[in-house]
Amino acid sequence: MLLSIKNLSVSIEDKKILNNLSLEINEGEVHAIMGPNGSGKSTLSNVLAGKEEYNVTSGEIRFKGKNLFDLNIEKRAQEGLFLAFQYPVAVPGVNITPFLQAAVNSKLKAHGKEEVDALTFAKNLKETANQLGFSSDMLKRSVNEGFSGGEKKRFEILQMSILKPHLSILDETDSGLDIDALKIVTEGIHRLRNKTSSFLIITHYQRLLDQIAPDHVHVMTNGKIVKSGSISIAEQIELSGYKKFG
Amino acid sequence: MESLQKIYGSNIEHILGANLDYLQNFRQDLIKNFNLDSKQIQNNESTKHIDRNVLNNLNFKMDSSSLNYQHLTNERLYSSIVVKNGLDYSFINLDKKKVIINPLSSVLDLLINKLEKNKNLFKDDYIVNLNSILLNSGFDFTLNEHTNLKTIVLHENNQLNSTIFAKNFFNIKKNSKLLLIEKFLNKTSSNSNIINYFELEEGSEALHLVIQNNINESNLQFTTHATCHQNSIFNQLIFNCSDTSLSNHHYADLIGEHSEANLKGIFFVGKKYINDNKTNINHLNYGCSSNQTYKGILTDNAKASYLSKTFVDKQGQKTDAYQLSKVILLSEDAYFHSKPELKIYADDVKCSHGSTIGPIDEQLIYYIRSRGINKKEATNILIKSFINDIIEKLNIDSIQEQIEVYLDNYLNQNN
Numbered sequence: 001m002l003l004s005i006k007n008l009s010v011s012i013e014d015k016k017i018l019n020n021l022s023l024e025i026n027e028g029e030v031h032a033i034m035g036p037n038g039s040g041k042s043t044l045s046n047v048l049a050g051k052e053e054y055n056v057t058s059g060e061i062r063f064k065g066k067n068l069f070d071l072n073i074e075k076r077a078q079e080g081l082f083l084a085f086q087y088p089v090a091v092p093g094v095n096i097t098p099f100l101q102a103a104v105n106s107k108l109k110a111h112g113k114e115e116v117d118a119l120t121f122a123k124n125l126k127e128t129a130n131q132l133g134f135s136s137d138m139l140k141r142s143v144n145e146g147f148s149g150g151e152k153k154r155f156e157i158l159q160m161s162i163l164k165p166h167l168s169i170l171d172e173t174d175s176g177l178d179i180d181a182l183k184i185v186t187e188g189i190h191r192l193r194n195k196t197s198s199f200l201i202i203t204h205y206q207r208l209l210d211q212i213a214p215d216h217v218h219v220m221t222n223g224k225i226v227k228s229g230s231i232s233i234a235e236q237i238e239l240s241g242y243k244k245f246g
Numbered sequence: 247m248e249s250l251q252k253i254y255g256s257n258i259e260h261i262l263g264a265n266l267d268y269l270q271n272f273r274q275d276l277i278k279n280f281n282l283d284s285k286q287i288q289n290n291e292s293t294k295h296i297d298r299n300v301l302n303n304l305n306f307k308m309d310s311s312s313l314n315y316q317h318l319t320n321e322r323l324y325s326s327i328v329v330k331n332g333l334d335y336s337f338i339n340l341d342k343k344k345v346i347i348n349p350l351s352s353v354l355d356l357l358i359n360k361l362e363k364n365k366n367l368f369k370d371d372y373i374v375n376l377n378s379i380l381l382n383s384g385f386d387f388t389l390n391e392h393t394n395l396k397t398i399v400l401h402e403n404n405q406l407n408s409t410i411f412a413k414n415f416f417n418i419k420k421n422s423k424l425l426l427i428e429k430f431l432n433k434t435s436s437n438s439n440i441i442n443y444f445e446l447e448e449g450s451e452a453l454h455l456v457i458q459n460n461i462n463e464s465n466l467q468f469t470t471h472a473t474c475h476q477n478s479i480f481n482q483l484i485f486n487c488s489d490t491s492l493s494n495h496h497y498a499d500l501i502g503e504h505s506e507a508n509l510k511g512i513f514f515v516g517k518k519y520i521n522d523n524k525t526n527i528n529h530l531n532y533g534c535s536s537n538q539t540y541k542g543i544l545t546d547n548a549k550a551s552y553l554s555k556t557f558v559d560k561q562g563q564k565t566d567a568y569q570l571s572k573v574i575l576l577s578e579d580a581y582f583h584s585k586p587e588l589k590i591y592a593d594d595v596k597c598s599h600g601s602t603i604g605p606i607d608e609q610l611i612y613y614i615r616s617r618g619i620n621k622k623e624a625t626n627i628l629i630k631s632f633i634n635d636i637i638e639k640l641n642i643d644s645i646q647e648q649i650e651v652y653l654d655n656y657l658n659q660n661n
Contacts, residue, residue: 049616077618089613093631102627103617110618142631159617 001062002027002198003048003167008059009223010040010047017043019223020059025167028195032209033202034234035220036242041202042086044220045171048200049083050076064166077103078110080166084156084173091143096155097122099143100162107163128161131191132184150181157188164192169200174208186211206238219245250277250379260382263354272361276375293372324427327385327399329412335385344393350384350413357384360415364443364471373467373495377411377439384413391419391447399428403436403464410438418478421449427645428456430488432464441469446478448502453481455645459652460488469495474534476502483640484511485649486521487656493522500527500534500562511540512633515548515580516660523552529562529592536566541633542573544580545660551583556597558590565592569599574606574632576625626657 003025010018017040025031035041047054048061050073061068063081071079091099098118105115116124129139132154144152153173160168173185189199189212201214209217209231217234219227219242226245227233236244254261254277263269288294325339327347335349350357361378368374389395403410418424432438446452452472460466466488472480484494498507507527515521527536538554556567573582586599606628614624630653637646 051612072621073612073615074618074620074624077616083616085613085616089607089609091610091613091628091631093634094627099614099617099627102619102623106618106620106623163617 001025002029002064003200004060004062006060008047008061009057010043011055011057012043012053016057017054017223018047021220021224022059023218023225025198025200027166027198028193029216030189030193030199030201030212030214031216031218032212032214032231032234033200033218033220033225034204034237034242039220040223041220042171043223045083045086045169045200045202048076048081048169049073074106075110077163077165078107082160082163082165082168084153084160084168084170086171086173086175088144088147088152088156090145090147092145094143096139096141096143097125100125100159103159103163125162129158132158132161132188134158149176150178153177154181154184157185161188161191164197166196167198167200168192169202171202172204173201174203174205182208182211206234209234221245250280250376254379257380261379262350262381262383263357266354266358268358269354269361272365273379276379280372280375280379290370290372325395325397327397329383329385329399329401330404340397341395344390344395345397346386346388346390348386350381350386353386356386356415357413360413360443367471367497368469371469371495373439373493374441374469377413377441377467377469380409380411380439381413382411384415386415386417388417389419389422389424391422393419393422395423396425397427399426401428401430401432401438401440403432403438404434405436406434408436410436410440412438412440414440414442416442416444416452418444418446418450418452420447422447423450424452425642426452426454427648428454430456430458430460430466430468432460432466433462435463437465437467439467439469441471444470444472444480446472446474446480446505448476449478450475451479451481453640453642454483455640456482456484456486457649457652458484458486458488458492458494459656460490460492463490464488465491467493467495470497472498472507474498474500474502474505474507476531477504478502479506479508481508482510483636484513484523485652486511486513486515487652489516489519491520493524495522495524497526498528498536499530500536501530502534503531504533505531506535508537508539510537510636511542511552512636513540513542513550514545514656514660515542515550516545518547519549521548521550523550524554525552526555527557527567529556529558529565529567529595531559531561533564534562534566537568539568539570539636541571541636542582543576543629543632544573544582545576547577547579549581549583551585553585553587554599555587555589556599558588558592558595558597560591562592563594565590565595565597567595567597571601572632573603574629575603576606629657 005023008018008021033041101121108115217231218225258264328336474480496509509525513521523540525538540552542550544550552571554569558565569586571584582603584601586601588597611624637649
């Protein structure tokens, strides 16, 4: 078991957002969560990533057998948990290449491995970026600064491809993307998808799931998972919305 | 505390030109109007933000017996000046065809001329007036016409509880170019009050980079004034990562057409220390441009202020002036006071200012940490990015690297 969430309840400023939520993800599985706005999907992503403003009132989360609540934000990332942000923030003045090198080296260092030098890293980054359709010029820019919405999402996928996480959480990464950008997202997922890499994909749209073919689709309303099944659930939602799951 | 008259009298043997009539009268006039205990000090803009302990603990002890010079550079490209305890100087690589340098003690007539010429510059500035009254050191530096020079000046004040009052005059002749790096790396409890006057003749250019890394209550009041003639450019960057209280007051008069002054600063202040910053640029002729940009990081119980002022005379048509201050507060107990001012008497100008104060953006920290980078490193990355635009615009790799060394040391020790 890669990720196990049991009876998780979370609130923020006394407002209950997640309500007794349970979910299990095995190695190599792709799970999708669909749900109406305000159902708690992004809260779940942020709680998994370790954002500190939430109050976990009950439940437990184990990741790779470890109690996730014992790990802070960076330690979770170093363990192999990655969140592709719904709204990636711009970090002016921080160049993409040294930023990602620092991220990769933090992970290597945490696992007692030798850090990668700047030259080797730049070469690897350029190769991966080219495969995902990024220009070399883009790698000279500051993190997300002046990026369009689509460029930001594509950069999240590039980071995911470089960091090679065990569990990638994609929080509405497909929202607002055109067909070409959507292909980059699916390509990024397919390239990493293997027996040990798992995905939790949060989306509103069937079109991404059609290309990815998730192993499990869950419907989330009012802070809990109310239905789990195959991709056929996504087809039902596309046809008749979330009313029948409320 | 003792009266200034008494301090002056008991230290007269150390004061430059104390036996000369002009200087005696000049100083007595200043002393008459200078009351260290008055409320005026608290209300005077030159002193109200500085650490009062500095003014209350003047120690005027001088000793030249243990002078030992250590120059900072072996690079042949740089000439080097070490000013030891304000009293003695050592030079290397100074080409006499390019530059003439004299200690003020050997050119007192010149000092009198300069004081007379500049007497109206800082009439109500207590720090400058104190410097003029108790002046005990300084030098005159002239860069000849059509000459390029790179110079490092290291100010060393390593004598416990000593006080230095120095005036240095930099005369940059026509079409010359000076890169001047000044370093303050004092480690001993002391106080230095240093004023640099820059005179930039037509077509000349100066880049004045100041690195302040004083520790152990080695206080500094550093003042500069640049007079810019036609088509001259004065660029300044103050990089203050000191672990003590400091004041930086920097002024420029754009008296020639199309002259330019850019006064920039980066400051880090922590613990209980006070950092008082002020810049003031006067646009006195046609087509001049200026930029005043200060950025700071405050932690613990630190206090800092930044007063910036742009004055545009009615002769200053086609002025292009910009002011900006940005400060990150890393502690709820840190305090920053910002006061940008524009006084414009010409009608065809472009002037703007901006000021922001706030904590570091937690969403940015979260984003960076979510990539596996710890909180300290994430904060350091954001601090570096915050000041990066100022350092990058220096466009001289070797200087950027020097600043980055001091920056890394500071961040490793303090965050």
